[in-house]
Amino acid sequence: xxxxxxxxxKSVQQPVELLARRLEALGADKxxxxxxxxxxxxxxxxxxxxxxxxxxxxxxxxxxxxxxxFALFENGPCLVADANFDTLMxxxxxxxxxxxxxxxxxxxxxxxxxxxxxxxxxxTMGPSARGISVEV
Numbered sequence: 001x002x003x004x005x006x007x008x009x010k011s012v013q014q015p016v017e018l019l020a021r022r023l024e025a026l027g028a029d030k031x032x033x034x035x036x037x038x039x040x041x042x043x044x045x046x047x048x049x050x051x052x053x054x055x056x057x058x059x060x061x062x063x064x065x066x067x068x069x070f071a072l073f074e075n076g077p078c079l080v081a082d083a084n085f086d087t088l089m090x091x092x093x094x095x096x097x098x099x100x101x102x103x104x105x106x107x108x109x110x111x112x113x114x115x116x117x118x119x120x121x122x123x124t125m126g127p128s129a130r131g132i133s134v135e136v
Contacts, residue, residue, distance in 0.1 A: 004132045012122055012129040019120055019134070020109065028113035034121065035063040040102035044095055057096060059089065101126065106133045 004015050024030075043054035056074040061083075069085040072078050081088075089096060108121025119135040 012132060016108070016120060016122055016132055023111050023113065023118060023120065026113060028111040028118060031110040031112045031117070033108065034110050034119050035105065035107045037061050037103065037105040040099040041089065041096040042099055044097050059085065108133070
């Protein structure tokens with residue numbers, strides 16, 4: 001993990017464009033785009049006892065695996081399901097409630113550099129950009 005600084009008064013997009021130009025200058029080829037999103041669910045208030053915080057579950061989608069959905073339970077197992085898992089979550093709203101303000105996404109461009117696949121993206125939470133993701 002490496003921190004990419006954003007100059008004060010500048011947008012997150014400017015360092016992303018700088019990193020993209022550096023990759024292309026090295027000879028990396030664009031291979032399309034990618035997208036990852038994560039929604040947070042918490043246990044419904046009726047299930048928990050008074051004074052206890054509910055457990056969290058994170059449901060993720062990845063454009064590299066378009067037919068799959070991933071769910072990670074807080075301090076628990078990871079589940080890989082088909083894309084219809086979202087429909088099941090709607091039916092389980094009595095047990096898990098969507099924390100709508102907590103949806104986070106990373107979208108950007110894929111590059112091929114020699115044997116490496118590099119994904120360079122912008123991380124957003126709601127309408128605002130929060131950071132930069134670089135996956136190698």
